[in-house]
Amino acid sequence: MSAAAAAHSLAAYGWDDDCAEAFAPYARRGLVPGRVVRVDRGHCDLVTPEGPVRADTAFVTPHDPLRVVCTGDWAAVDPDGDPRFVRSLLTRRTAFVRSTSSKRSEGQILAANVDQVIIAVPLAAELDLGRIERFLALAWESGAQPLLVLTKSDLVPDPVTRSHLLADAEQTAPGVQVLPVSARLGEGVDVLAAVVAGGTTALLGQSGAGKSTLANALLGQDVMEVQATRDVDGKGRHTTTTRNLLPLAGGGVLIDTPGLRGVGLWDAGTGVGQVFAEIEELAAECRFHDCAHEAEPGCAVLTAVEEGALPARRLDSYRKLMRENRHIVAKTDARLRAELRREWKAKGAEGRMAGEIKRGRRFR
Ligand SMILES: Nc1nc2c(ncn2[C@@H]2O[C@H](COP(=O)(O)OP(=O)(O)OP(=O)(O)O)[C@@H](O)[C@H]2O)c(=O)[nH]1
Numbered sequence: 001m002s003a004a005a006a007a008h009s010l011a012a013y014g015w016d017d018d019c020a021e022a023f024a025p026y027a028r029r030g031l032v033p034g035r036v037v038r039v040d041r042g043h044c045d046l047v048t049p050e051g052p053v054r055a056d057t058a059f060v061t062p063h064d065p066l067r068v069v070c071t072g073d074w075a076a077v078d079p080d081g082d083p084r085f086v087r088s089l090l091t092r093r094t095a096f097v098r099s100t101s102s103k104r105s106e107g108q109i110l111a112a113n114v115d116q117v118i119i120a121v122p123l124a125a126e127l128d129l130g131r132i133e134r135f136l137a138l139a140w141e142s143g144a145q146p147l148l149v150l151t152k153s154d155l156v157p158d159p160v161t162r163s164h165l166l167a168d169a170e171q172t173a174p175g176v177q178v179l180p181v182s183a184r185l186g187e188g189v190d191v192l193a194a195v196v197a198g199g200t201t202a203l204l205g206q207s208g209a210g211k212s213t214l215a216n217a218l219l220g221q222d223v224m225e226v227q228a229t230r231d232v233d234g235k236g237r238h239t240t241t242t243r244n245l246l247p248l249a250g251g252g253v254l255i256d257t258p259g260l261r262g263v264g265l266w267d268a269g270t271g272v273g274q275v276f277a278e279i280e281e282l283a284a285e286c287r288f289h290d291c292a293h294e295a296e297p298g299c300a301v302l303t304a305v306e307e308g309a310l311p312a313r314r315l316d317s318y319r320k321l322m323r324e325n326r327h328i329v330a331k332t333d334a335r336l337r338a339e340l341r342r343e344w345k346a347k348g349a350e351g352r353m354a355g356e357i358k359r360g361r362r363f364r
Pocket residue numbers: 151152153154155181182183184185205206207208209210211212213214225226227228229236237238239240261
């Protein structure tokens with residue numbers, strides 16, 4: 001980072017040389033840079049060099065739901081006025097998109113410009129590898145680098161058990177750093193803080209995984225409300241505060257939005273491939289290029305399973321996520337196909353009409 005970018009008052013919020021370069025044309029128009037901290041209907045809260053600003057988003061709310069303002073966006077804002085308007089959004093480096101339920105399959109943007117994703121999974125006697133793979137797929141799909149944090153490591157004090165669990169996690173997450181952390185004991189927190197110091201980090205993980213506790217440890221203060229252990233009605237309390245984007249004590253920025261936390265079904269096509277990199281690599285050796293790795297002769301994937309080089313669970317998980325993903329894509333495609341059909345019909349009618357005119361069956 002250049003000295004100018006480091007000295008910039010938004011440096012704590014992730015401002016860097018790339019931001020400065022992208023923002024230059026807006027600076028010439030007298031606009032102010034800001035990072036979106038929170039979005040609600042028609043407005044957003046930003047941090048700017050002059051402090052927090054609330055701005056109207058009417059100019060940056062196109063029909064495409066993937067292009068609406070979201071937490072983490074860099075924006076160009078009016079220098080004054082009441083209300084002040086967001087005039088433009090800088091191009092996103094990465095984006096978290098959720099495939100929404102069947103009625104609106106367009107997808108919904110959850111967070112922008114995330115560099116790393118912490119996938120928080122409690123270190124327990126039995127790691128939920130399938131869940132890890134699912135979160136990894138989402139992380140890879142966003143364009144950010146995943147980081148697997150095994151939380152509550154104090155719960156597995158036995159070093160032998162722990163190293164087995166770590167080995168399982170590492171095998172499940174090729175290309176991903178795996179870090180055991182205990183926020184309770186402070187173990188591994190400094191390592192994690194150093195890893196996330198360089199950019200913007202988001203938190204993924206199921207409820208109770210220890211995300212808020214981890215966030216507080218990284219923030220160096222209790223900003224997030226930690227789930228009460230005594231949960232009388234069994235429903236769990238909604239714990240995340242409305243402060244969605246926060247600078248970390250050791251450098252870097254944390255994005256922790258409720259929408260991102262509670263992930264459901266996502267469209268993670270290329271992401272799934274990255275999670276199972278070793279399977280995709282094996283698949284390249286299969287005799288048939290469209291091998292489904294079910295019962296085909298010369299299947300390198302099945303051979304690897306037979307030889308014990310690839311856990312059968314891994315292949316099952318891969319198939320399951322691929323199937324799920326195809327399902328989502330098919331749903332989206334159905335809508336696309338319906339749209340195309342309408343277009344073709346209209347074009348077809350025109351075409352038929354033109355043909356009939358040519359053939360002299362219709363007179364003008
Ligand atoms: N033993 C142990 N318990 C922990 C640790 N970190 C968190 N916990 C406990 O795990 C429970 C859940 O922690 P939270 O931080 O609220 O989990 P969360 O992922 O933010 O949960 P949601 O807000 O529901 O998404 C709390 O009772 C914490 O005290 C740890 O390092 N060790």
